[in-house]
Amino acid sequence: ETGVTQTPRHLVMGMTNKKSLKCEQHLGHNAMYWYKQSAKKPLELMFVYSLEERVENNSVPSRFSPECPNSSHLFLHLHTLQPEDSALYLCASSPSIGLVHREQFFGPGTRLTVL
């Protein structure tokens, strides 16, 4: 148990569906992250939030829409996805950004399949 939870753990959706991924951290951290991990590829940073403000948006297509209502919760809203968006989506948190120690703590991920 890392203190970061993600729901759902598995999601299958059609290209016309709208769904949302949820992440919650119980660590009292101020920064939260969304990553994408495709098969055999490195983790790719998608979005970063610090104190509920977005600080990074790594050229992610607009069909992915993040939301951070407070420092404990992070959502990723999905709509009109493509089959190549099938991947493991990981949420992480860290105490803050700009620190000397930069460890991030990960949730278990959501395995997304787009049909």
Added chain:
Amino acid sequence: DQQVKQNSPSLSVQEGRISILNCDYTNSMFDYFLWYKKYPAEGPTFLISISSIKDKNEDGRFTVFLNKSAKHLSLHIVPSQPGDSAVYFCAASPRGDSNYQLIWGAGTKLIIKP
């Protein structure tokens, strides 16, 4: 172009022996490095880190070595145990305003043989 490379997709080691996992990087702006371990169906778990002001950091059975001139780091696990079988990721973070960014390698799958 991958800035962090783990050139060995997999490594098999006998239980009780030393496991050495390698990682190379290209960006001289990186000043903080981390190793993570990942089991199937779980997220990555932080193992150990090292700042570029050091060349070695040790935590129990895990030691990370950093060779800045070669832009190379390695993770040593000794002695290796069956529970160490997992995928190991190397990550690097740049100095400056974007130091929250972690740039990841593709991972090395470590298999510990009994």
